[in-house]
Amino acid sequence: MDTTAPSGHQLELVHGESRAVITEVGGGLRDYRVGGIPVLDGYDTGEMASRGRGQLLLPWPNRVDGGRYTFGGTEHQLPVNEVALGNASHGLTRWLGWNLHRLDEGTARAEVVLRAQSGYPFTVAFSALYSLAEGGLTVTLTATNLGAQAAPVGMGAHPYFVLPGADGAPVRADDLTVTVPAETHLLVNGRLIPTGAQPVAGSPFDLRQPRRLGGLALDTCFTDLARAGSGRAEVTLTAAGGTLTIWQDETWPYVQLFTGDSFGPGQRRRSIAVEPMTCPANAFNSGDGLRVLEPGESFGGSWGVVPRFAVRGSAA
Numbered sequence: 001m002d003t004t005a006p007s008g009h010q011l012e013l014v015h016g017e018s019r020a021v022i023t024e025v026g027g028g029l030r031d032y033r034v035g036g037i038p039v040l041d042g043y044d045t046g047e048m049a050s051r052g053r054g055q056l057l058l059p060w061p062n063r064v065d066g067g068r069y070t071f072g073g074t075e076h077q078l079p080v081n082e083v084a085l086g087n088a089s090h091g092l093t094r095w096l097g098w099n100l101h102r103l104d105e106g107t108a109r110a111e112v113v114l115r116a117q118s119g120y121p122f123t124v125a126f127s128a129l130y131s132l133a134e135g136g137l138t139v140t141l142t143a144t145n146l147g148a149q150a151a152p153v154g155m156g157a158h159p160y161f162v163l164p165g166a167d168g169a170p171v172r173a174d175d176l177t178v179t180v181p182a183e184t185h186l187l188v189n190g191r192l193i194p195t196g197a198q199p200v201a202g203s204p205f206d207l208r209q210p211r212r213l214g215g216l217a218l219d220t221c222f223t224d225l226a227r228a229g230s231g232r233a234e235v236t237l238t239a240a241g242g243t244l245t246i247w248q249d250e251t252w253p254y255v256q257l258f259t260g261d262s263f264g265p266g267q268r269r270r271s272i273a274v275e276p277m278t279c280p281a282n283a284f285n286s287g288d289g290l291r292v293l294e295p296g297e298s299f300g301g302s303w304g305v306v307p308r309f310a311v312r313g314s315a316a
Contacts, residue, residue, distance in 0.1 A: 006048040007049060008025040010030065013107065017035040018137070019032070025095060031054075054160075055094045056091075060090075061091065065087060071284070093112055107129070110130070123151075126155075137304055137305045142299070144296075148295055149295065154283050154290060166241060174214055176237050178212075178213050178238075179210045180255070182225050184200060197223070205220055219259070220256065234246070242309035246276075251300065257272060
């Protein structure tokens with residue numbers, strides 16, 4: 001593939017009828033299809049990743065309030081890249097060049113070292129292992145502190161998902177039936193910074209039982225996730241043409257759902273982001289879910305996607 005693409009060098013993974021493409025820029029997931037049917041609302045090789053599409057969110061997911069935080073008694077100021085709301089958003093590795101290593105036809109690893117810099121004076125290595133198999137796509141993220149001092153770290157991912165209708169064409173978010181096994185959702189202020197939490201019971205955000213999304217607008221973080229015996233929490237998306245199960249292991253206590261209501265014409269609510277996160281927004285200040293890695297320490301975990309399509313040529 002063309003290495004001059006905005007997202008850099010591309011690696012295509014193949015397993016049976018499944019195809020996925022990972023990118024040098026951001027180490028992200030640009031495309032994923034089963035039997036030619038899109039699983040991701042991705043982007044073309046001639047485009048850059050808009051709205052965080054398929055990107056990895058490191059060393060924090062979501063937002064840091066005003067880009068300011070205190071760690072180890074020292075105040076830090078991150079670049080404010082969400083200008084309208086005045087926040088630092090989605091980490092520092094999204095536009096870095098990652099090293100891509102093919103392990104076999106269906107497996108590859110993306111690696112990057114985030115060097116100490118103004119606002120984040122810590123050196124942390126990140127790796128993302130992508131694997132296509134009979135059960136779908138698995139992504140394993142790992143962070144390792146390479147520095148000589150403790151480092152605050154959070155991780156997340158930002159895939160947008162689509163499902164086909166009975167005719168095979170992608171349906172809008174309104175027509176998805178969604179299940180989120182969460183007891184709690186976070187409350188936020190006008191700048192989307194968490195201000196507290198409340199049970200989903202009795203609220204519009206109670207998605208513990210399958211429910212057609214309709215016009216419900218989501219830019220919502222859920223937690224207190226019910227898990228199967230495997231330790232996995234599973235968000236399910238269903239349409240007439242099939243079902244996606246987006247699972248995350250116990251490394252990820254939070255999941256953000258986003259319906260893109262702030263997007264412009266043609267983009268708004270055309271898909272839904274399901275974002276596994278190790279910590280919520282503003283964890284650098286609240287400490288909620290934040291991992292503090294000692295020198296040489298690592299942590300990591302996996303999330304994945306299991307597509308089951310009812311339309312022709314799409315069995316996962």
